[in-house]
Amino acid sequence: EEQEEDVLRELRLFLRNITERLSLDRRFKAFTKPVDIEEVPDYLMVIKKPMDLSTLLTNIDEHKYVTVGEFMADADFIWKNALEYNPDSDPMDRNIRHRACALKDTVRAIIRDELDEDFERVCEEIRESR
Numbered sequence: 396e397e398q399e400e401d402v403l404r405e406l407r408l409f410l411r412n413i414t415e416r417l418s419l420d421r422r423f424k425a426f427t428k429p430v431d432i433e434e435v436p437d438y439l440m441v442i443k444k445p446m447d448l449s450t451l452l453t454n455i456d457e458h459k460y461v462t463v464g465e466f467m468a469d470a471d472f473i474w475k476n477a478l479e480y481n482p483d484s485d486p487m488d489r490n491i492r493h494r495a496c497a498l499k500d501t502v503r504a505i506i507r508d509e510l511d512e513d514f515e516r517v518c519e520e521i522r523e524s525r
């Protein structure tokens with residue numbers, strides 16, 4: 396009902412704010428857009444679910460996420476894909492993996508510091524009711 400739509404509108408505002416803050420962080424530039432398949436032709440053979448910050452934003456606007464947990468599951472693909480596709484010991488791979496780990500830690504810290512547990516519980520009740 397109307398109150399549920401108010402909760403989900405607030406969820407989208409929270410998730411947009413997080414995603415936009417991450418997109419402004421220079422460490423995460425490589426994560427802002429989909430990996431360029433013309434630049435990396437084998438990417439989709441290795442990575443089954445590409446994800447990036449611009450796609451998270453599109454998903455939010457398309458009302459894909461009803462809980463923070465669902466958003467986190469997609470956000471996790473961004474850094475997990477980077478660790479998987481860039482495993483080597485050369486400086487380029489090490490650099491993108493360091494940024495991937497920083498992204499993982501930053502998302503979790505923001506949610507720990509800024510998400511009210513009771514709000515997420517209300518979102519989960521809405522998800523279970525649908």
Ligand SMILES: COC(=O)[C@H](Cc1ccco1)c1ccncc1
Pocket residue numbers: 425426430434435476477480481487488491
């Ligand atoms: C999330 O970004 C990536 O996984 C690409 C993979 C990639 C390899 C070659 C071109 O792009 C990347 C971008 C920048 N620095 C390292 C790797």
